[in-house]
Amino acid sequence: xxxxxxxxxxxxxxEGAIASLNCTYSDRVSQSFxxxxxxxxxxxxxIMSIYSNGDKEDGRFxxxxxxxxxxxxxxxRDSQPSDSATYLCAVRWGSARQLTFGSGTQLTVLP
Amino acid sequence: ExxxxxxxxxxxxxxxxxxxxxxxxxxxxDKMYWYQQDPGMELHLIHYSYGVNSTEKGxxxxxSTVSRIRTEHFPLTLESARPSHxxxxxxxxxxxxxxxxxxxxxxxxxxx
Numbered sequence: 676x677x678x679x680x681x682x683x684x685x686x687x688x689x690e691g692a693i694a695s696l697n698c699t700y701s702d703r704v705s706q707s708f709x710x711x712x713x714x715x716x717x718x719x720x721x722i723m724s725i726y727s728n729g730d731k732e733d734g735r736f737x738x739x740x741x742x743x744x745x746x747x748x749x750x751x752r753d754s755q756p757s758d759s760a761t762y763l764c765a766v767r768w769g770s771a772r773q774l775t776f777g778s779g780t781q782l783t784v785l786p
Numbered sequence: 787e788x789x790x791x792x793x794x795x796x797x798x799x800x801x802x803x804x805x806x807x808x809x810x811x812x813x814x815x816d817k818m819y820w821y822q823q824d825p826g827m828e829l830h831l832i833h834y835s836y837g838v839n840s841t842e843k844g845x846x847x848x849x850s851t852v853s854r855i856r857t858e859h860f861p862l863t864l865e866s867a868r869p870s871h872x873x874x875x876x877x878x879x880x881x882x883x884x885x886x887x888x889x890x891x892x893x894x895x896x897x898x
Binding site: 707709717718719720721724763767772773774776777778779 | 819827828829831834836842844845876885886887888889890891892
């Protein structure tokens, strides 16, 4: 059973700090990785995708992928209270036709 | 911004009723998906489609059915609603060559 694991949290950081969210996955044959943000009672929205080892930056968000260690991280710089949400990691295994989602990490940014 | 729509947004219905949840997208995406999510829990894929007349069941066993007669439309039907069907249903879509999925606003279903 391929799995995607995230610490459920809650993770609390002060406003302005860097929030670090981690995701590990169980199989090396993975192709694509995605981070989604989900506000309470709302649907997930795509933050960014990453496909190769290293860092990918988009505004205040940086995704970091390390396939050898089987983890992908999301860093949020200058965290704002509006970043308070659940962050979902999703993985596409090999040639799979669908994504497998983790259960999410709840982030609270304290003003 | 993703243009994907779901109706109704909220539905309360009695046991045994037939219901259809609507999902439409105006982006020309070939791939469409239905997920079920209980509050604070994981997303579970129940159905997906890679194009017209193509539908597949997902990982979560479901008593629902889907159809894909038009590219933009992917309705989900429950023939006989039960309280165990109470959940949030999320529709998503993606381009043919991509796995970046864009979600609709969801339908929150309550079966009494």
